[in-house]
Amino acid sequence: MQSWEEVIHTAMIGTDKKILSVTNLPADLAAVQTTLSDLTGNDKEALYLQQASLLMNYKQCGLTLLQKEMAGTGIALPEEKPYCSAAAAQVLKEVLNAEAPVLLHDWLNHCNEKGQVFQPVFIPALFSKATQEKHLQELVMHCSGKRGEWISRLNENWNFYSGENPEETWQTGTQDQRRLVLKETRISDPALGLAWLQQSWATEDAAGKLGFLEVLKSGLNEADILFLESLQTEKSKKVKEEAINLLKHIPGSSLIRLYQQVLEEAVQVKKERSLMGLSSKTVLHFKLPSSIPEAVFQSGIEKMSSQKNISDDRFIIYQLISYTPPVFWEKHFQLKPVEIIDLFCKTEEGYEHTGAIGLAASRFPNPEWAAILTSDPNRLFLDLISQLPPDQQEKYLLKHFDKAGDTLMQLVAKTREEWSVNLAKTIFKYTSNKPDQYPKSYYRDIIHLIPTAVAAELNRCTPVEQYPAMTWNKTCEYLLYLLDLKKQIHQSFNQ
């Protein structure tokens, strides 16, 4: 309305400098205008205020709305999967209120496994959570159904859908989407993932290349060697280092073979005479060859030891052993793993190198070697525990808990399987004494590992001292609340 524009314009400049023109007034108001002039006399401001008030009400009484044929947001497709039960939806509400991401992950996992979707009313809350906690994205995506897929196209922050066609996502998606689809493809078809990466490699920037190499760890195999070795000409130092790091995890890579060549010469079996020369024993001799190819050190093997009591040569051998698959020693010595470990343990230096063999057994998983190495009661091989059979894992943990509680706490928090009641009790007896180190939030973040059956045993883990005992009582209340929610999740999906 032009006359209203005129009202605003006059207000901006002020009636001292501009008088509101009445020529543009709507015809309906022309008659009233004369009355207003009569009423206000020479008071310019009063006249303006009356005219403006009149026009404002004229405008708001005759409001004309925008009318436009718009494409709109479209309509979400009907769901193909069933909605979760009302009970499960109720638990989801409580889980969201509890602000326990691990329980939310647990709920989504159950929902996904049952092939169900959550009710649309949860979409805003869950999509917002998934933008903050990326590990939830895939599950949220699967459990939000067609409605979620539709709404994600309207909100760029929620657009973490990889689309129908993985290859299309790889070619046109965001970096996060591409990394996700590459990771999935590397698990299902490592060769295809490698082929995609090779095709687009030249067009990626350094940060992108680094991100994709990190993803390449999934499904790493000998077919990747040529590509990774070709990256030594890359400009980015970080990209080169990451490529080398990956090559160090592939047994057939030229780098690992180079390490093995050095070790073949450096670690030899020798017979030593003893008891005045009447008997002899077989021992290992460790001596680096006089010349070591520079490529060994270029690959990240340190030349100098940082500890005074460990010589440089011993340190180099230790590093090389740690990157050599344990099966190498079986070929090298033509002995069984248990005999090889015995051989290493005969000398002080050899025993020390069994630690490096432990590292190697975690880099190149080998359950047989893991079982032999973890039978050493004086050493703790944290990284090998996952290769042990489940019952052995727990025994191993319980055996070492008193000596290395804090170290083992880090490990048990990373396990995938739910703890047994026995293990949980051992852990709580340890953590309940350290309330500052293990506050309530600690239990919230590992609640997926805590068995619900331990609820009845929590009081038996109460510390003797007063302060930790008081804190533990409060922690127990919280733990019981979380365990109850966990139980409800399970029950609601198994009714």
Next chain:
Amino acid sequence: MTLSEDQILALAPDEASKKAGLGLANMSKWVSKGANELAIWGECQGSGSKPYQAQIDLSNIAFKCSCPSRKFPCKHGIALFLLYARQTASFTVDKQPAWVTEWLEKRAEKQEKKAAKEEAPVDEAAQAKRQLARHEKVIHGIHELQLWIKDIVRNGILSIPEKGFPWFENVAKRMVDAQAPGLANMVRQLGETNFFTEDWQQQFLEQLLKIYIVAEGYSKHHTDETPFLQDLRSWVGFTINQDELKEQSGITDTWLVLAKQSNEVDNVTTEKYWLYGLEQKKYALVLQFTVRGQGSQLSLTPGLYVQAELVFFPSVNPMRALIKRQLNTQYTGIPKGFSGWEELTGAHTEIYSRFPVQGERPYIVEQLTTVRYNNQWWLCDQSSRMVPLRNAEKSIWPILAISGGQPLNMVLIGSPAQVEVAGLWQENQYLLV
């Protein structure tokens, strides 16, 4: 009575109480619990030696708990109600304990006493003298306000954004001194204009003109005994004796509680309950003011229907009302609203033609969809007319998630120039946004 979990949580005084209530809505926390058609009760084991006794009057939702919390309702009340909504079957239906009976009886007694309470004789001469003195004060304040407004339009509003908060606050305080708190609030709102938006001049001018209309209207028409004057008096800040108002007969209807809005300023919480009468097709606004720590008289739950008699404050467009009598009802369903924006703007024109200054109003509008246009979200009716959505960043995603792009009946608050969505119906279920 069956309330949804959201409806129960809407009764909580703050977020912390909601959370605590949810935490306590757990069977293991309750030593005993029972219910009948009048009340729900339960004993919750707290940190004390004796469990806390929580109870809820169902006939006219009210809470009581023996815990020392100053919040109302406390977490135990919220938790008990939640637990009842989730697991009604687990509540015993035995005879209610003595402590529940005692409380219900006291409540009934109080109601009766209140009803029977006789007004103290009013000294009419003194009252008239007081009213005249106030009127003179208000007129004096209005004259000052008119001069201030004229100064603004004489000098132009371009330099207004530089004036800052105190410039407006001084005038607002002057209006408080002149016993015109309504005008004081309007001046404060003027100072709260968002000067960083492109059209701040329009927003500022519209609010300035509203103040002018009220001030000018009251100074010219204060002798007219018409509903029109009542609107002016209300905007100036005169209050109406609610006890007198309650003596008048009201409108009895089944009212749907459309929405509850609350805000807290200086420890005083203002709750706005928007209602819609199914038979009379009338909208109503019931206000409740509570000082922090004090219990509130009224607990209406959005989405719930109440059978009640409402007395409206005198106005040419009656909207504000108080509840004279309230009963619960089991009614459910979707009320009929405006068929589209054209019908709504028609009704709106009538309202503005009767009185040019209006606050926000609720509307039920049928079959609305959401549309993105000009970097803004709009609500579009079946004839492709569109109204911009206010606070869209907060509400658009729940609306889209629930609707899936399909048209839905919605409850809106605002004006046809801009609205926000308070709730919507999905498959006969009313959901708050």
